Amino acid sequence: MVSTHSDPGQAAAPEPASPPPGCPAHGLGPAELRRLYGPEAEADQRGLYEKLRAEHGSVAPVLLPGDLTAWLVLGHRENLDVARTPSRFSRDSRRWRDWRAGRVPADHPLAPVAAWQPSCIFVDGAEHQRLRGAVTESLERFDRRGVRRYVTRFANQLIDRFSERGRADLVQDFAEQLPMLVMTQLVGMPDEYGPRIVEAARDMLKGTETAVQSNEYITTALRQLVDRKREQPGRDFTSWLLEHESDLSDDEIVEHVRLVLVAAYETTANLIANTLRMVLTDRRFRTSLSGGHMTLPDALEQVLWDEPPLTTVMGRWATGDTELGGQQIREGDALLLGLAAGNVDPEIRPDLSTPVHGNRSHLAFSGGPHECPGQDIGRAIADTGIDALLGRLPDLELAVPDHELPRSASMMSHQLVALPVTFTPRGTETTGSTATPQHTAAPLPAESTAAAQQPTAPDTPRVSWWARLFGK
Template identity: 45%
Template sequence: MSTPHPTTGPATHCPVTGTSTTALYGPGLDGDAMPALYEEMRRAHGPVVPVSIAPGIDAWLVVSHRELLRLTREEQDFSHDPRHWSLLREGRVPADSPLLPLVGWRPALLFADGQQHRRMRAAVSDALAGINGHELRRSVRGAAEELIVSFAGHGEADLVADYARRLPMQVITGLLGVDDRTGRELVEAVARTVAASSVSADASRRMGAILLALIEEKRRHRGDDITSALLHHPARLTDEEVLHNLVVMFVAGNQTTVNWIATTLRILLCDPAFRSSLTGGHLSVDDALDLVLWRFPPTQNFPARYATRDMRFGGQDIRTGDMLILGLAAANADPEILPGDGAPVVGNRSHLAFGAGPHTCPAQDPARLITRTAVDTILHRLPDLELAIPESELEWIKSPWSKGLGALPVRFSDPQLPQSPVPPPLASPTAPH
């Protein structure tokens, strides 16, 4: 690539490939500019792009829909196990690197291949499948209305801090069987872990301690929750495997759902024609949700796969042990799969927001139910909701991994609140025994 995008860090030189890499880290990252950066990368390098994800740590970013499908489906060539990562094996990743909480090996389905992955995924999928959809919807609606009541009297709110960030936490911690206070501590630890900053390692340890205490409690007192379901599944997961699969579920589920809710509300507030079509019945909330998954996937880049052999892939010479990152946002915008005008087709769910292949996100159905109910509830209770600042002043969080708004300030004057007291959300929708 000739020059780095101005919103990223400086270009660096990869000693392995001899090429210039684009830095996907640093305070200059800007969510509004990232789509243009991906297209610049695609033009300069094709489907697979040399990048650096931390000082001295290089990787490949896959920005093509076709190549990303191959990356996710061909486990014999692209492993999930970071112990294949050459930089890690060679001791070139510092022990205190903020990347390690994200990509360091754990005994969880996200970092396993083949039979080991299938065993753990069966337990996770069965636990999620056992969630009662009607009870989950009722729980989400109750929690959403409780939050709306808490700020309705002010006539204004930040729908990220006051709604989107709080709602999934309440629901997901309930599903795991965590009480409210512990849930808040867990959310804070998770947020600091995925921030890829100097506090990530300590936050990761705190997150593990909270979940280990939860597992010990559920061993003694089995409940109707996902943690208990994993502990008592025929796959016989160890306590350590349950802990790390809970980490994966919480990290992947919480922030992703926060971003999905907030960005969907942003589109509805900033696109009057789309909102009119929604309220007029021409489009559904699900159409809005899918639009977000195409244009603004809650996770824009996802680590990682590791090459198991030398190969030519996407026009690049990939070496054994190289890290490859799933460029979900870039692959969704691949001109080879989008309609001619660049706009996703309504009802088209061939996007890659949830990944693809054997590791496709197993929680996408409950995540959609939570997001749909959250959006539908606030539109129903605050029908005259409008953005409180110009759209151009909205800012995305600065992260190479997550695609979310920093804030979404709104105002309203005619809240339609429940006539009777809001029922408390259920602590834990039914999971299998």
């Protein structure tokens, strides 16, 4: 079941369920608009964005699944304008005209990310400050060195599974698993839940036919977790939300644990995979890194510009009739933040080959009051995990040409499906605990002892993995 909590006092009266008379842009009807889903979007997502930019400018009318009309924001400045002015563009999805009119059924692929929930991402103003404050203050209680020790421990466990083979798929074997293994620890969830949560989170964010069921699985698992932590609190994100002075309800706690868990997983998994691909294939990076001009954090920021983990974000809803990028926006219209398109806006990046050292003005984590609150933890997982991987396996090489790497696209992301590599086989390394089991989740078991132990970093000193990678 999708969480569709609503406040009757705020919800607008239902509207007729008949289709809209056409897109508000230039009188275009659905047949004349481009879809953000389907073959064209999946085959060449970036190409579609540029076609839309050429046809409509910085804000383009598009079709969502079910041929619902919306606006895709393509300009960098316009994306920030939408993100920073909740008085004009609200995060409250109950304002969505199509939702009020009954044109978004409960099993719609976008329902898990668009149905209103008691979460900071669906409210503005004072209520947003209350909920987001609980999230940010709880996240800030983590010791960053402790987080990096978790990352190092789990990264080494994952590497141990394939280090003797001399080959691996760094998407399936590493990038897709590491963030959720770390995040399940940070929220206080037993280790064995990681693999199943990974599967459900990715399915939900792809907007597949089973997205609603995957959302239901995640929500049910988290409700069980909250019940358990109320009885047995620990030093974890869920317990800290329970004790926060904002006095969050159980529904609010579940939604915010879900938000942090799922958002951190998807964005960080894609960031790790894209950064590894770039390090292994892009000569600009190899030359720069071997010359000592770019650090790993610099490389991550370049990837966040060129290949942000999420390409679009759903969404904002117009609070009244307004204008944006030369387009007339109507009250109740849906808008999608075009993060990938905004990052390559010719107005700010006329030459995409120019490095963007030290520049964090990209849109990868959105902006304004709803900017991603856990981005520093995501960066820590990515750079620490990559450091551990290339420290252990410094002679990694791509097993296939870059153009043969399989990719998949959905409305909200464009991701590597596989990153096959070869390397000199090496032995396993003692990491202080056994590898995390890979099986689907059963009812929540007894508290994981691993979650209560403070992991320690390996004692063996290491040469910089950048030096090893380039034979320095």
